[in-house]
Amino acid sequence: MSRQHDRYQKRRLRSSYFSVIVSIGLVLFLVGLLGIVVFKTKDVTDHVKENVALTIFLKDNATKTQTEQFKSTLENAEYAKKVVFIDKKTAAETFQKDIGEDFVNFIGENPLKNAFDVYLNANFVTPHQIEEIEKDIKRQKFVYEVSYDKPLITILTKNINRLSIWILGFSIFFTFVAIILINSSIRLSVYSKRFTIKTMQMVGATKSFIRKPFIFTSIKLGVVGALIAITGLGGIIYYGDIHFPQFSLLNNLEFLIILFSGILLLGIIITWISTFFATQRFLNLRINELYY
Structure with missing residues (x-):
């Protein structure tokens, strides 16, 4: 019976990890797509300006x-x-x-x-x-x-400034939503282990000792999710460069390095911070509060 229970717990754990990785990967993939759109929008506006x-x-x-x-x-x-x-x-x-x-x-x-x-x-x-x-x-x-053409310059400047403000606002909003979604996935993962956290605390383990394995595991999940997102973006960029060569997606190596590094870093930072606060919350709860 205990073996069946252990296997069941392992399946639940793997399922939980898989859902977290998928959530992180999907969100970071969308953030990366937004980064490409923002970068290419600047390229397009610069191209228009430089034809004046x-x-x-x-x-x-x-x-x-x-x-x-x-x-x-x-x-x-x-x-x-x-x-x-x-x-x-x-x-x-x-x-x-x-x-x-x-x-x-x-x-x-x-x-x-x-x-x-x-x-x-x-x-x-x-x-x-x-x-x-x-x-x-x-x-x-x-x-x-x-x-x-003075009127053209005035209209062009106003429209580009307006477009930049909208893109910046949308980028900030989407990044905020991405952080919330990843944070929610991490908190659900930690929530399923709240009794384990409290048990370790009751036998004398320090808060930092309890947090470390959770943070380390979440960071690994964040890295895997980020690598999945980077792989997906790499495929999109390669496909786009073949079918839309005018956008020159593969020519700017510096941008690609910044984009992929940023996605990886974002995956690590968000999972680290989310896990820290999620475990801290359950560490500060009393035993009877764990059931709510």
């Missing part, structure tokens, strides 16, 4: 030396991601193709000007910073005009 061009028109009296020096200055500027020089002849040919007419012969001269298209780094695409860049560029005497 600042067009600098030069005066007709700008010399070749001034133009080349100015190009070098722009290329070395912190805000510039890419600098493209468009001479007035090329600009006229492009414009003629667009409108389907030879406007140069009609007017008698080429009214267009030599220009630079400066594509900015994402961090500098805000109304305030572009205004500062514009003021700095206009100090050059050979600069005729600086042109860019």
Whole structure:
């Protein structure tokens, strides 16, 4: 009879551990997916920002030396991601193709000007910073005009800021929910051993001595759950990189290391803290309170 009871208890224990691992793995997997979404959202917004061009028109009296020096200055500027020089002849040919007419012969001269298209780094695409860049560029005497789509920059900045706030809020909320779910699973696991905890305490075991095996076991469950989550995320990332290569999911090794390390660390920290407080609660209860 006692052997059957022991086998039954072992099955219950394995079942309890399995449910905890599945819960931890699933929650951490969803947290990891959210991390990928947040990271890729930043990539997308940066890509949109970096396609915004600042067009600098030069005066007709700008010399070749001034133009080349100015190009070098722009290329070395912190805000510039890419600098493209468009001479007035090329600009006229492009414009003629667009409108389907030879406007140069009609007017008698080429009214267009030599220009630079400066594509900015994402961090500098805000109304305030572009205004500062514009003021700095206009100090050059050979600069005729600086042109860019101000309403687009304003709308883009507002929408990206709004999106960032929503994503941040959702990330905090989801992480909080993940902690609660893992904590609940751990507490249920410890709850099933509350009488064992109280028995050990009654025979003179210290609180730290009682807590250690529970914390060590929970951390192992957290690590296993985290490894399951990492394996699942690895499969998703590999699949996504094959079918959606434009997202370049496998190219950013630094991000993947941070993501997987963060999931593993989160699994360890949450299980450690949850087990500590769960065992502490039952250690502080009186015997008659264990039945409620």
